[in-house]
Amino acid sequence: MNKWLGSGRLTENPVIRYNRDAKPFVTFTIMCKRDKRIGQNESPVDFIDCICTGRHVTFAQENLYQYKKVEVTGPIRSGHYTDRDGKKIYTKTVSVETIEFAETKAEEVAYLKTINKYQEPETTPEGRETLPPPAPENAFMDIPEGIDDELPFR
Numbered sequence: 001m002n003k004w005l006g007s008g009r010l011t012e013n014p015v016i017r018y019n020r021d022a023k024p025f026v027t028f029t030i031m032c033k034r035d036k037r038i039g040q041n042e043s044p045v046d047f048i049d050c051i052c053t054g055r056h057v058t059f060a061q062e063n064l065y066q067y068k069k070v071e072v073t074g075p076i077r078s079g080h081y082t083d084r085d086g087k088k089i090y091t092k093t094v095s096v097e098t099i100e101f102a103e104t105k106a107e108e109v110a111y112l113k114t115i116n117k118y119q120e121p122e123t124t125p126e127g128r129e130t131l132p133p134p135a136p137e138n139a140f141m142d143i144p145e146g147i148d149d150e151l152p153f154r
Contacts, residue, residue, distance in 0.1 A: 008032035
């Protein structure tokens with residue numbers, strides 16, 4: 001059985017790309033802490049590459065951003081490509097089947113305050129606080145001509 005289950009925080013905003021059929025997909029990396037400690041108060045971490053397709057593309061675009069904690073499940077896909085220097089690069093990527101938030105808004109705010117990335121929420125005219133997630137740096141765009149020549153895989 002090939003099923004990976006893990007949780008972690010996004011290391012960057014998700015990146016939206018397009019395949020050869022002009023269908024969008026989203027890639028992101030999550031940082032997962034291991035259970036075992038390597039030293040006093042130090043946990044080793046793994047960086048897990050993830051790819052979302054289908055209905056998860058819209059969800060990722062609208063709801064995911066750097067430091068967001070998520071739980072992801074899906075099979076691991078391995079692959080390889082040759083870089084520009086002729087070196088073979090091996091990859092392991094989780095093909096996302098399910099993705100869920102892994103913490104409450106209060107827990108997220110507390111975490112952002114500990115790493116000094118918290119921004120005070122704006123208030124609406126009614127006096128309610130709103131905390132919109134940071135907009136992803138990459139949004140849907142037109143596919144540039146000749147992009148197939150730049151892809152590391154075919």
